[in-house]
Amino acid sequence: MTExxxxxxxxxxxxxxxxxxxxxxxxxxxxxxxxxIGGLLxxxxxxxxxxxxxxxxxxxxxxxxxALNAQWQVELPLAWPWMILAGLLVGFGxxxxxxxxxxxxxCGIARxxxxxxxxxxxxxxxAALTVFVIRHGISS
Amino acid sequence: MTAAHKRNGAALLAGLLFGMGLSVSxxxxxxxxxxxxxxxxxxxxxxxxxxxxxxxxxLPAFRWLMKRSAPVLDSRFHLPERRDIDFRLVAGAILxxxxxxxxGFCPGPALAALVTGxxxxxxxxxxxxxxxxxxxxxx
Numbered sequence: 001m002t003e004x005x006x007x008x009x010x011x012x013x014x015x016x017x018x019x020x021x022x023x024x025x026x027x028x029x030x031x032x033x034x035x036x037i038g039g040l041l042x043x044x045x046x047x048x049x050x051x052x053x054x055x056x057x058x059x060x061x062x063x064x065x066x067a068l069n070a071q072w073q074v075e076l077p078l079a080w081p082w083m084i085l086a087g088l089l090v091g092f093g094x095x096x097x098x099x100x101x102x103x104x105x106x107c108g109i110a111r112x113x114x115x116x117x118x119x120x121x122x123x124x125x126x127a128a129l130t131v132f133v134i135r136h137g138i139s140s
Numbered sequence: 141m142t143a144a145h146k147r148n149g150a151a152l153l154a155g156l157l158f159g160m161g162l163s164v165s166x167x168x169x170x171x172x173x174x175x176x177x178x179x180x181x182x183x184x185x186x187x188x189x190x191x192x193x194x195x196x197x198x199l200p201a202f203r204w205l206m207k208r209s210a211p212v213l214d215s216r217f218h219l220p221e222r223r224d225i226d227f228r229l230v231a232g233a234i235l236x237x238x239x240x241x242x243x244g245f246c247p248g249p250a251l252a253a254l255v256t257g258x259x260x261x262x263x264x265x266x267x268x269x270x271x272x273x274x275x276x277x278x279x
Contacts, residue, residue: 001182002172009186012165013193019157020194021201026150028211028218031158033247034272041273049144050151055251057155058162062252065163072163074256077170077244080263087250087264089239091271094247096278097232098220101246102158104233105191110198111206111219118225119233124177126237131177134242 020107023054032103033058034094097123147213162252165190170244177241232275 020031027050036051038044066072076083094100097119099108104123108116166172167190175184210216240246245253245264253261 002166002169002175002184002186004184005166005172005186006189009165009189010193012161012163012167013190013195014197015157015161015164016190017194017197017201019154019161020198021205022150022157023154024202024211024217025205026154026212027147028214028216029151030219031154033251037247037251037269038272038276041269041276044276050147053148054151054155054158057152057157058159058248058251059155059254061156061159061161062163062168062255063159064156065160066255069163074169074253074258074261075171076258076260077174078242080260083243083260083264084267086239086243086245087267088271089235090243090245090247090250090264091239091268091273092275093232093234093236093239093271095232095272095275097229097236098222100236100248101191101240102248106194106198107202108220110195110202113220114223115220115225115229119229122230122233123237123240126234127241128177128179128237130238130241131174132180135178135181 016102016106020102020110024107030103030107032099032107034091034100035098035103037091038095093123143213150213158248159252161190161194162249165193168249168252170249173246173249174241174244 023029023031036054039046040048040051099119104116104119109120162168166186172184172186175182176187243264250265250268254265
């Protein structure tokens, strides 16, 4: 069980939003993590420098937070093989579907893109169903 | 400083804010994400506020930015232009959702969680890169 944390959730959300606004306003780019990653992989690697800079910043931002918070922890739900399967599905699915939580869920919806509304609805539903099956179907 | 240098600096700054936002909001923790998705369990609605907070900023700001002819540091906006709903979009979203529901990580939080230095997070990220590469090869 995790606690509902509305203040830190909202604060973090505002920061993510501001980050997306900066990237669009300054560089004209969408802050979609799967798209930024996809653009680094062959055979379609394009404009790698800003992508690597953004990802380095993302890592450093998380590192700064971890350094400032002693109680910080990330507990993983499942063992290795499941995390590998999950990673494959997330990587494959986000590339095939042209976006993830940030690209479709935040930036695409903010642009009122019909594709992003559909994708966000579908992956939310698919994820909730998956969690339901794992937690209330298989293991109960 | 060339324009490219400035763009890299801007991307680094945006990335920093993004990574801190993911950490502050708790979205770097799969448990919080899974408890949001588990609507019939002990529901943790935090993720809705994270997306809501981000949209609160992005909806008005994007609208305003899109009226400009170009971003500050580049000659044009680089935006997806397609508006059609096709099989790949829906199939991709379904597969992504299944993976997200299993691991509790979407791409951003998974990369941010690399700071934990734990094996399964590296395994997830390596598999995610492989999956993305594979889908990219489909043409």
